[in-house]
Amino acid sequence: MIEKVDLQIQSVIYGNEKKNLLKTMDALANAIAVERREMGLLGNIYLRYGDATESAILSEDEIEAIKEKYRDYFEFNYIYFGFNSGSARGHNILGENCKSEYMMIMNPDVIVSPRYFIEIMRPFLVDGVGMVEARQTPVEHQKDYDIQTGETGWATTACAVVLTKLFHELDGFDSETFFLYCDDLDFSWRIRLLGYKIIYQPLAPVFHAKTLNMNGSWKPSKAERYYSAEAALLMAYKWSNMSRLEILLRNFKTSNDEFCKKAAIEFEKKRSEGSLPKQIDGEHKIGQFLGNYYSRNRFIL
């Protein structure tokens, strides 16, 4: 008989539409039912939403209705933060007291496939697996993974499951350093520093809406451009790649892109204030910087 394990699913919401949140919950409930019917590994399941919007998305009545509707599938818990926590900090708040063996981190607009839980939990049957990432569709993430083992360099937390003990051991995401980008990359690399593997599970597809340019490239918003530039500097510094940091700073300072320039200024400000993160991986065992990427890619978006 399989020993059941508990799972906490958590998501940080920000201005999401209620009907879309419910659609995501419907898909979760269905995938839980399929898992219980066919596998039976999952025990208690908790769904925790942290609301970082200016005013709460769900009312008390709506929260109660959700609790009632899905009571056979998961225990719903809703926390209104009252401030824009960003992804990393929001997940740290939600995961702080998590006692389940596994923790699932996901974007609130993700729709899991019916067999998602069966497939996402399967790699944990092998020792040494710390985190398993779902396959996003229709735009699959470009990073490479081992076809035989599924092993990969890092996991995006658009939808991934992690051993809760690792989350606690690492004090969660580095929210002091990363606001919107690279928090999952940094988290993944720290899991690997502890000796655990990250597995990509192509059999666990989740629908994640994306918008691409007409030429198929990614279409970042203004905020995304800034936070992406800022995170690139902070990753290079934190993971002790000073030569990359210098190149980035030089390029950003002379760049015509206002967001790159601003990111360089903010970084120098943090450096002069002494508020940069503690540097790790001085021997470069884990951190991988390949041009502007953090792993080998099958293609470039």
Add this chain to the structure above:
Amino acid sequence: MKRNVDIINFVEEIVGCISGAGKDTTLYKYLEWLNQLCQKSFPLFRERYLPIIVAEKKKEGKKPFLSVIVRTQGKRPETLRETLLCLEGQSNGDFEIILIGHKLNEEHRKVLNQIIEEQNRTFREKIRYFELDYGTRTTPLNMGFSHARGEYVAVFDDDDLVFDNWVDEFFKASKKKTGTILHAYAFTQKWMMIDTDEGVKAPRATGAPNGELYCTDFDIIRQIWQNCCPLHTLAFPAYMFQEMGIIFDETLTTTEDWDFFMRTAFVAGVTDIKKPTCIYRLWENTETSSVLHDKTEWDKNYYKIQEKFAKSPVLLMGDEIQRAVAEVKKAAFPEQWIYRTPRITSPMLYINRGEGFNPEDVIISHNMTARPLFDIVFDLGDDEEPITEIRFDICEEGTFIARDIMAIVRYKDGQSEVMSMWEGRYNGYPVDNQIVFMTSDPMIIWKCDVKRKISGVRLVGQIHCDFSEQLMKKITAQIEVPDQRKLTLYYRTDKDFSEECSLKVFDDSETLNVIFDLKGRKGINRLRFDPGDAGGIFLNNFKVIILYGNNKKRIIGIKDCDNNGVRVLDGIAFLKSDPQILWDVDTKEEVLEVSVQGKISAVDDHVLKMLLKSKYL
């Protein structure tokens, strides 16, 4: 249109009203063809499909906007699961799924039932499942169209991928252009199937989504020659099948979608959605229709379809005629022109309403034809505000030659006005009936009649890069270098450069050697040297020597500076006006003196040739 109406009688009635028109007129032939089209597949339609259509129409309940036909043989369960997941993720849920299992064996039937069973209840209610154990791969499509209860019908194979806007973009377009076939853009993407430890195959993307092939408008002329619209980029109005009796040709074993699409497009017309909504997977290691049928079979079907097209009189609407003309014109250009011509990806039309051009007041469109021609329509929609000028930004980068550009201003009263490029202002050099744009942000500005309301502007013309030696000589001959140059050094102590913080020297020699005294000007953090106001200059052997308060000197070369010119050989060519060179200084020490050295000359045809070489070769 009622299917049972005798169109021939109707045709004769119409033709009879026109004195002198007979059975050989184009009008008569077209209407006669239309009648035959509606009757041609009649026996099969009447016997097999009409009873289903009638039975479906009798059913009660809300009818969805879209019926999505998914045909499967149950051989690709993982991609079918993903296909259904993509449908579940749609932002617009106003659709039904007609899932047709075709020629299933027991094992595949079991898998298919399991897949349906595992869907969530709300979503499962959208699925209507049918099984079919006869016919060709086309038969499930006819069966699906017969059962469709939607206003529109789309076909989605069991390995297709769609974005969340797939249904919604069809929905929005259907409200604007009711009754036409709807066509959205698709990316192609390379995929492969990999074996997993669980004994199940999993899909793996091996290339990036690519918009080159299918992110283009429907072009009836090109489409007659070759199918450029994957089936899941299209939504067909249900009446074409259910009312007019135009059905898929079940004798075709390949390209049945192309045949059906064109026969319906000849009648209904096509509306382009101009947004990517789906991905067409190019499988690298799996069984697809392209490998299941040999080349002879593909060729036979191709010519069978071509024969059908040859017998079809085709109506061409205005913009389709324009595209056909463009294709013919394009064929007259040397091939290298097309290869070297810059792409017009996001052409922009800026609007001046009397207070200058505003980056917020801009319309972005796309080029409807292929290089080296362009044909762009900017739709001003409900815009009622007076317009004093329009500015056409062809593309971002310069270094190309424009010719025969016309701005066709369409007014709301139905009139239009054609203005040539010579009637506008431009920032290029006029040479031999062409305009040569050398700098970034190439533009042409036309004045407009503020009293008339504009509904749209169409821009047509050609651009190419055929820079001949003679042409380059003519360009450099136009470059005027002033007799005396104003050399300015700006010093920045605060946020930005200003005229108050600058030193000016006038000089007329080719050899640049000037010293700027900055003593007593505290807190300098950046310097800017402007070698004149005009463009068209080439700066070589450039060097700056900074003398600091501690008597230390720092020598700065061109590589250490920012500038708004173009690197050519060992120097910088400044083609546009207001040339600038900028560099940082050590803020810990006071800057006492700055010496600027180098050699200034006009951009000649040799420099121009090198500049073009670095860009194109």
